[in-house]
Every structure is written in structure tokens, then in C-alpha cells.
Amino acid sequence: MAASAGVSLSVRKLDVEWVRRQFPSLNQEVNGRPAAFFDAPGGTQVPQQVIDAISEYLAKWNANSGGAFLTSQRSDIIVEQAHEAMADFLNCAADEVIFGANMTTLTLALSRAIGRDLKSGDELLVTCLDHDANVSPWVCLEDRGAKVRTADIKPSDCTLDMFDLQAKIRRSTKLVAVGWAANAVGTINNVQEAVRLAHDVGAMTFIDAVHYAPHGLIDVKALDTDFLACSSYKFFGPHQGILYGKRDQLLRLRPYKLRVCSEKLPDRWETGTQNHECMAGVTAAIDYIADVGRHHGSGVTTRREAIVAAYEVFQQYERELADLLIRGLLDIPGLTFYGITDPAKFAQRTPTVAIRLEGYTPRDLAMRLGERGIFTWDGNYYALNLAERLGVQQSGGMLRIGLAHYNTAEEVHRLLAELRSLAETASTT
Ligand SMILES: Cc1ncc(COP(=O)(O)O)c(C=O)c1O
Numbered sequence: 230m231a232a233s234a235g236v237s238l239s240v241r242k243l244d245v246e247w248v249r250r251q252f253p254s255l256n257q258e259v260n261g262r263p264a265a266f267f268d269a270p271g272g273t274q275v276p277q278q279v280i281d282a283i284s285e286y287l288a289k290w291n292a293n294s295g296g297a298f299l300t301s302q303r304s305d306i307i308v309e310q311a312h313e314a315m316a317d318f319l320n321c322a323a324d325e326v327i328f329g330a331n332m333t334t335l336t337l338a339l340s341r342a343i344g345r346d347l348k349s350g351d352e353l354l355v356t357c358l359d360h361d362a363n364v365s366p367w368v369c370l371e372d373r374g375a376k377v378r379t380a381d382i383k384p385s386d387c388t389l390d391m392f393d394l395q396a397k398i399r400r401s402t403k404l405v406a407v408g409w410a411a412n413a414v415g416t417i418n419n420v421q422e423a424v425r426l427a428h429d430v431g432a433m434t435f436i437d438a439v440h441y442a443p444h445g446l447i448d449v450k451a452l453d454t455d456f457l458a459c460s461s462y463k464f465f466g467p468h469q470g471i472l473y474g475k476r477d478q479l480l481r482l483r484p485y486k487l488r489v490c491s492e493k494l495p496d497r498w499e500t501g502t503q504n505h506e507c508m509a510g511v512t513a514a515i516d517y518i519a520d521v522g523r524h525h526g527s528g529v530t531t532r533r534e535a536i537v538a539a540y541e542v543f544q545q546y547e548r549e550l551a552d553l554l555i556r557g558l559l560d561i562p563g564l565t566f567y568g569i570t571d572p573a574k575f576a577q578r579t580p581t582v583a584i585r586l587e588g589y590t591p592r593d594l595a596m597r598l599g600e601r602g603i604f605t606w607d608g609n610y611y612a613l614n615l616a617e618r619l620g621v622q623q624s625g626g627m628l629r630i631g632l633a634h635y636n637t638a639e640e641v642h643r644l645l646a647e648l649r650s651l652a653e654t655a656s657t658t
Pocket of ligand 1: 270271331332333334360362363408410411412437439440459460469470
């Protein structure tokens with residue numbers, strides 16, 4: 230049962246056949262075997278309706294914005310619809326949504342604007358668990374005299390050390406930058422507590438929701454964060470970054486911008502011509518998520534309610550699949566697992582896991598699996614602080630297996646069988 234704006238929604242179990250029919254790329258083969266996409270944290274697959282929306286924009290409506298003719302007017306509507314769709318997705322107002330090339334570019338733009346108001350001695354807090362896109366943009370502000378501190382993790386299960394985080398938030402802290410979920414090992418952080426601790430000392434908060442967005446419902450109002458960023462290519466959409474900011478913060482800060490760009494929201498943050506075709510795709514991606522909610526839920530009326538229902542369905546399904554995957558991995562001899570393994574704590578993780586297998590570098594493993602049609606990722610996935618902290622940076626990082634709601638139990642069994650066989654081959658050579 231999910232609750233949204235006082236409405237009770239009930240959902241049924243994910244209909245994975247129905248889901249997979251929406252994604253044309255899932256039908257591919259590699260060397261005669263079906264492709265199994267375990268690369269979701271690097272970028273999810275895209276449903277047909279997203280492909281159609283992007284194609285339709287380019288085929289029919291391609292124009293710059295602000296003109297006095299049909300295709301330009303249509304482009305303006307598409308831009309507006311994308312802001313409204315993201316507002317439903319994040320639970321905010323449409324003018325609090327800023328579009329940009331990707332999360333990294335938007336975060337760098339925000340950090341430059343925040344940096345204009347910093348003075349020597351101001352502190353910023355980042356974490357050891359995060360993607361570098363939520364670290365380096367803040368470290369860059371050391372040239373403004375700011376000092377960057379780093380909250381540590383507990384290496385045993387790759388969870389954030391909340392005592393360390395709390396201890397490092399002080400009166401001089403101006404910004405706390407935390408990831409909602411770790412793209413390398415799947416840990417879901419207690420961002421509610423991080424926001425509360427930051428606000429207690431008057432610091433702003435920036436939440437990187439890139440990895441969380443395909444797995445968990447975002448409600449920026451409930452979270453009360455000042456800023457949050459995500460990328461739609463991680464939640465079934467095209468390559469497009471999105472930044473949320475509280476309206477008063479977006480108006481107060483001074484972004485670097487052109488004179489011709491108005492001071493209104495969201496214009497003052499959306500530099501240059503936007504990617505209209507991708508914006509059409511973002512709306513379609515959110516409509517896809519809402520369709521999942523409608524297909525599986527009852528009592529759903531608004532798009533936001535449908536999104537809430539969809540995440541209930543995603544979570545139930547992904548947790549079962551993650552349980553199957555993690556139990557199976559832990560049984561493989563010579564395998565090192567990084568992250569939360571206790572099923573009682575699965576609410577604190579996404580279905581993204583990182584491993585190493587004795588006898589193989591992560592690259593070797595990814596290549597061997599890749600030849601068998603199983604797509605995983607190797608390296609540090611730009612979670613550089615974490616790879617260094619875990620001591621794996623110099624030896625190829627880890628192998629990342631990331632599930633999305635379009636993966637199946639059969640695919641997980643296939644992956645486990647391949648890993649077991651690779652483990653056996655390694656121990657006999
Ligand atoms: C957790 C996380 N944050 C930030 C990023 C960077 O996002 P983008 O590629 O949109 O710049 C990624 C990309 O992998 C990510 O996984």
C-alpha cells in the first residue's frame with residue numbers, strides 16, 4: 230500500500246512480461262544468446278514510447294523556441310510539458326526544474342554559482358561513497374578559499390558513517406553534498422537525516438539522486454533538500470540532466486549566464502538552446518513510469534499517484550530479485566562482495582552490487598560475461614573515493630551488476646551459473 234496526498238493506492242506484483250514488451254532493445258542477441266542487461270546503473274534501457282516521442286519531435290516539431298509559427302510554438306509546449314512531467318516526478322513546481330546536458334554539467338554550474346558567495350574558511354562536506362560528479366564540483370571551490378571535508382564509510386558494508394558525517398557538519402559548513410544511493414555498491418543513504426543535520430547549522434543541501442531515481446520515489450518537498458540532481462538516462466529516458474532547486478535558492482544564487490537570458494525561472498539557469506527532442510523523451514519516460522503505476526495499481530488518478538504506485542511495484546520486484554542475486558553470489562567460492570548483504574537491511578540498498586572474483590580482474594570478468602551476452606560493468610564507475618577507500622582502485626576496481634525492473638529471475642540464474650563456472654575454472658587452473 231502506498232500513500233500519496235492522502236490517497237491509498239494498492240498495487241499488484243510486477244508483470245515483467247508486460248514490462249519487457251515495452252523495451253525493444255531487450256530482444257537483442259550476442260553470439261546466439263539473449264542479451265541480459267545488468268548495466269542499469271550505467272544507463273537504463275528505453276521503452277518504445279520514449280523512442281517514439283524523440284522521433285516524433287525530430288520528424289515534426291524540430292524548431293528553436295520562442296518563434297511565432299507552428300513548430301516553434303509546439304517546441305515551447307514540449308519544453309513546458311517536460312518541466313511539468315519532472316515536477317510530477319520530483320513533487321515540486323515546474324519552474325523549480327532546470328534542464329541541462331547532464332547531472333555533471335548542471336552540478337558544475339551550480340557549484341560555480343554557490344562559489345561566488347563563499348568566503349575563505351567556509352566548509353563543504355562531501356562523502357567517500359559518492360560518484361565524483363558529487364565530489365569534484367565541490368572540491369573545485371577550494372580555489373574560492375573553501376575547505377572540503379569528506380564523510381567516511383563503514384567499509385564492512387559500504388554504508389555511510391553517519392557519526393562521522395554528523396561530526397563534520399559544523400557552523401562553518403555551507404553545503405552538505407550527499408548521494409541518495411551509491412552507484413557503485415547500491416547503498417541508500419539516510420538523506421533525510423543528512424538534510425536535517427545540514428539545515429540545523431544553516432547549511433544548504435545537494436542530493437545526487439542519479440542512482441536512486443530508477444529505484445526509489447523522489448519527493449523533494451518531503452525531503453526538504455535545497456537542491457537535487459538526476460539524469461533521465463538512468464530512469465528509462467534519454468541523455469538529459471535535471472536539477473531541482475527550491476525556488477528561493479534558485480532566485481537568490483547568481484548563475485553565470487548570458488545577458489539575453491531572462492531572470493525568470495527556469496530560464497536564468499537554462500543556458501543556451503535546450504535539447505528539445507530529449508525533453509520530449511523525458512516526458513515520455515515519466516509517462517512510461519506512470520503507465521507502470523496505472524497497469525499495476527488501483528485507485529490511481531493523477532500522474533503523481535501513478536508514479537508513486539510504480540515505485541511500489543518496482544521496489545517489491547527489485548527486492549526479490551536482489552535477494553536471489555545476493556544469496557547466489559555469496560555462495561560462490563572466491564567471491565568478495567562489497568556492500569549490504571543482510572536481507573533485513575535490503576530497504577537500505579538498491580539492486581546494484583559490486584564484487585570481485587579470485588583469479589580474474591574485474592575487466593576479465595566483464596569481458597567473459599560480455600561474450601556470453603551478459604552486460605556488467607567493471608572499474609570504479611567514477612566512484613573514485615570509494616574505489617580508493619576499499620583499496621581496489623589500483624587493481625581494476627570491482628565488477629558491478631545492476632538490476633532494473635525489466636530484468637528477470639531467469640537472467641539472474643543465468644548470470645550466477647556463468648559466475649559459478651568461471652569460479653570453478655579459476656580454481657582448477
Ligand atoms: C550516482 C551518479 N551521480 C552522478 C552521475 C553523473 O551523471 P551524468 O552522467 O548525468 O553527468 C552518475 C553517472 O553515472 C551517477 O551514477
